[in-house]
Amino acid sequence: MVEQVLLRAIGVRKSFGALEVLKGIDLEVRQGQVVSLIGASGSGKTTFLRCVNMLEEHDAGDILLDGDPIGYRVEGGKRRRMSETAVSAQRARIGMVFQQFNLFPHLTAEENVMLGLTKVLGKTKAEARDIAGHWLGKVGLEARRGHYPYQLSGGQQQRVAMARAVAMEPRLLLFDEVTSALDPELVAEVLQVMKALAESGMTMLVVSHEMLFVRDVSHHVVFMDQGKVAQAGSPAEVFGNPESERLRSFLGRFHGFF
Template sequence: MTLLLEAVGVRKRFGGLEVLKGIDLTIRQGQVVSLIGASGSGKTTFLRCVNLLEEHDGGEIRLDGDPVGYRIENGRRRRLGEARIAAQRARMGMVFQQFNLFPHLTARENVMLGLTKVLGKSRAEAGEIAAHWLGRVGLAERQGHYPYQLSGGQQQRVAIARAVAMQPRLLLFDEATSALDPELVAEVLGVMQSLAESGMTMLLVSHEMHFVREVAHHVLFLDQGRVAQAGPPREIFGQPGSERLRSFLGRFHAVVGRDRVA
């Protein structure tokens, strides 16, 4: 499989607090990679560095072999111009905890916006693409609805359709279900699983351990800004290599237990 994303020694500091302390990660095309760990371990910060929403202070992130956000010039790191950064960001889609839909636009118009404004597609073509992806996420009958007319799960599915419609090389999910009522979580996870099964390359942060165990190809456990353990789900859930990981997974008894008896 083609190497799509590579992170080497990524560091990030907020003032005197070092949040990322040298993160290494690789994702190949078609893989689903998940970051797990306690709140504050650096998962969301790393995702935001990948998508250039935060500037990393050290190390390197490469997408399709191109350094993300910076270039090396005379041995020093130089930030890329805003146009180049915008082009890199357009190759990645991101689904946030909050849906971030425009309240004055319908579901279809929310999906169309990036297609017309960023990719320069005609409204007719953008409308066709939006209709296709809203159908794929089960919202064909809700295209003309405004966000206030949709449930939280439906709004998040619109957000996913909006991200995927841009045909990103990599799709990032930052706790996409954490703002949802429990009964709405399954419908969003179902869409994410369908995308994974279709071959979409995904990097996701999630506390839905059963979903991670079933869908991810590779799992990284982050602890205090470092990768404490990495491996396939069966290894991470079935053979936790540290007390910190065992303690973290102890909150999800059913998932851990199923792996240990498998």
């Protein structure tokens, strides 16, 4: 059975002033898939993620979630931005975990996870506390639910951020280089949680330089170069048969891994 397309990008373009960062991105993420974006810094990976979550506004093209355009409607032949209320409702269906943990320092781990559940989803505090406890347990932090961010390691803070995102039951979960700010010894614990989420069937769009993780967990890998999709396919195809010198050079940085 072929799973339905959850996210579809068609000809997505984005410029910052005179610099065109995304030059017509086309890709699909099917329900239950892990799709990883790889490529050198500056290739447009993070910008694309931010456009999916409407943290950046794309200039042209369409991004569809469950068939619904994200951020824009075409009315009378003109492209119009949706209301902030409508955009917020769409964002609630998309979770995002950032490089920096973005936890509220004055809230405990439990309260950080509870906040969106009460403010956005309208859960009672009791309901939110139960859900927060469940997901903090899933990421191995049940015993730290009363700790503040400064009392947690970087890896623990990132796992709280992941619990917060998953607790909202998003249709799609975005990961933007979530291990890049961590000390090397903490990377494995975060990747382990991501792997468990993937195995549970969570639909994930991942930007990562952790190539072994990408190879082992992804269903589909997209190599981006200078704002374009340069090659895409299964991990075996992308890592085993790089079609361009650019991809061969990029993978060459991870000598010994492949």
